[in-house]
Amino acid sequence: MAINWFKYSAPTTFYGLAGKLIPWFALSAALLFAIGLYIGFVVAPVDAQQGEFYRIIFIHVPSSILSMFLYMIMAGYAALGLIFNTRLSAMMATAIAPTGALFAFISLWTGALWGKPMWGAWWVWDARLTSELILLFLYLGFIALHASIDDARRADRASALLAIVGSVNVPIIYFSVKWWNTLHQGSTIKFTGTSMHVAMQQAMFTMLAACWLYAIAIVLARVRSIILERERNTTWVSELPEVRS
Amino acid sequence: MKPEMRDNMKPRQKRFVFIVVAVVALALVVGLVLNALNKNVSLYFTPTQVFNNEAPQGRSFRIGGLVEEGSVKREKDGLTVNFVITDKHKSIPAIYKGILPDLFKEGKGVVAQGKIEADGVMHAEEVLAKHDENYMPPEAADALKKGETANASAVAATSASAPAASAAK
Numbered sequence: 001m002a003i004n005w006f007k008y009s010a011p012t013t014f015y016g017l018a019g020k021l022i023p024w025f026a027l028s029a030a031l032l033f034a035i036g037l038y039i040g041f042v043v044a045p046v047d048a049q050q051g052e053f054y055r056i057i058f059i060h061v062p063s064s065i066l067s068m069f070l071y072m073i074m075a076g077y078a079a080l081g082l083i084f085n086t087r088l089s090a091m092m093a094t095a096i097a098p099t100g101a102l103f104a105f106i107s108l109w110t111g112a113l114w115g116k117p118m119w120g121a122w123w124v125w126d127a128r129l130t131s132e133l134i135l136l137f138l139y140l141g142f143i144a145l146h147a148s149i150d151d152a153r154r155a156d157r158a159s160a161l162l163a164i165v166g167s168v169n170v171p172i173i174y175f176s177v178k179w180w181n182t183l184h185q186g187s188t189i190k191f192t193g194t195s196m197h198v199a200m201q202q203a204m205f206t207m208l209a210a211c212w213l214y215a216i217a218i219v220l221a222r223v224r225s226i227i228l229e230r231e232r233n234t235t236w237v238s239e240l241p242e243v244r245s
Numbered sequence: 246m247k248p249e250m251r252d253n254m255k256p257r258q259k260r261f262v263f264i265v266v267a268v269v270a271l272a273l274v275v276g277l278v279l280n281a282l283n284k285n286v287s288l289y290f291t292p293t294q295v296f297n298n299e300a301p302q303g304r305s306f307r308i309g310g311l312v313e314e315g316s317v318k319r320e321k322d323g324l325t326v327n328f329v330i331t332d333k334h335k336s337i338p339a340i341y342k343g344i345l346p347d348l349f350k351e352g353k354g355v356v357a358q359g360k361i362e363a364d365g366v367m368h369a370e371e372v373l374a375k376h377d378e379n380y381m382p383p384e385a386a387d388a389l390k391k392g393e394t395a396n397a398s399a400v401a402a403t404s405a406s407a408p409a410a411s412a413a414k
Binding site: 048050126168 | 256257260261264267268270271275279283287288290304344345347348349353356372373374376380382383385386387405
């Protein structure tokens with residue numbers, strides 16, 4: 001039997017599918033967070049240069065990666081919504097934005113906490129830090145623009161344009177440490193390999209997977225709320241058991 | 246694109262082409278702007294750039310490089326530190342009064358902000374440590390260091406024995 005993937009591009013069917021998927025993603029996220037934090041803070045050895053301080057990397061790097069990837073996914077959904085006029089794409093973009101902003105904020109915040117003891121400064125205006133700050137502002141701008149327009153479909157189109165334009169910033173963040181002199185060190189995870197001890201790698205990739213699963217679970221939960229809110233006047237929503245009761 | 250082709254396109258294809266063209270054009274513009282601002286985007290100048298007079302004159306700026314091995318000297322007040330910033334090509338002496346970050350070490354990365362005075366010394370107001378992207382336990386770092394010194398002494402031994410061998414002929 002061929003699966004009709006387009007079936008799930010309709011909010012009506014996706015609402016139910018998302019509801020079934022959320023517990024799986026949430027549970028595995030919790031499990032991987034526990035394992036990742038255990039490996040990171042108990043198993044992984046101290047670093048030769050930075051001692052115990054480097055351990056914040058297990059939160060800092062996964063949230064930075066997520067903040068960039070989520071932006072690209074958000075911009076992708078926004079573009080799909082503009083091109084195909086699909087309702088669900090725009091809803092997904094709006095559902096991703098707060099989680100992306102959260103990860104961008106965690107990235108900057110843990111970066112500052114790491115920078116003070118190691119570099120000797122909370123903040124410097126180097127290319128990596130500044131472009132990540134711009135990413136946070138892009139997320140906040142997207143959320144604010146969407147919220148400021150009352151008509152949901154017009155809000156989708158306006159904020160989609162902002163998301164697409166802002167996507168130019170993501171490669172700049174990634175390559176900033178290569179293109180310019182920065183205080184921020186180069187990438188530890190490169191296309192050619194990872195310059196990290198094995199136990200540290202395991203902790204980092206477990207935390208990365210956990211962050212992904214968390215992001216998926218929370219975005220699905222948020223998109224369900226958005227679907228209910230936007231389609232509240234339709235018959236299918238009024239017939240839902242959780243709405244009727 | 247031929248006009249008849251444009252007429253045949255569906256609205257969603259037109260929107261797709263429009264978005265792709267717009268993003269490519271925008272990326273190009275941003276790329277050119279950043280390229281033009283290259284000097285301003287970089288956080289610091291290297292000692293070589295300073296020697297080539299590419300760094301600003303008479304005002305505060307940042308120099309980045311390595312702290313030269315054996316160059317760190319503390320003055321009697323215990324707070325003023327003299328050191329040399331090098332990129333293994335050119336070197337700039339620097340003086341700083343204040344508390345240094347923990348990672349400030351000889352042979353490690355450093356970024357200092359200050360002015361180069363008439364004496365050719367950078368009078369730093371702020372010194373930051375720059376660390377690399379390699380993370381390993383101390384034992385592994387020790388092993389690496391031992392390997393490096395063994396390699397270096399092996400190279401020294403072969404280069405020392407080579408002229409001796411040719412002289413023996």
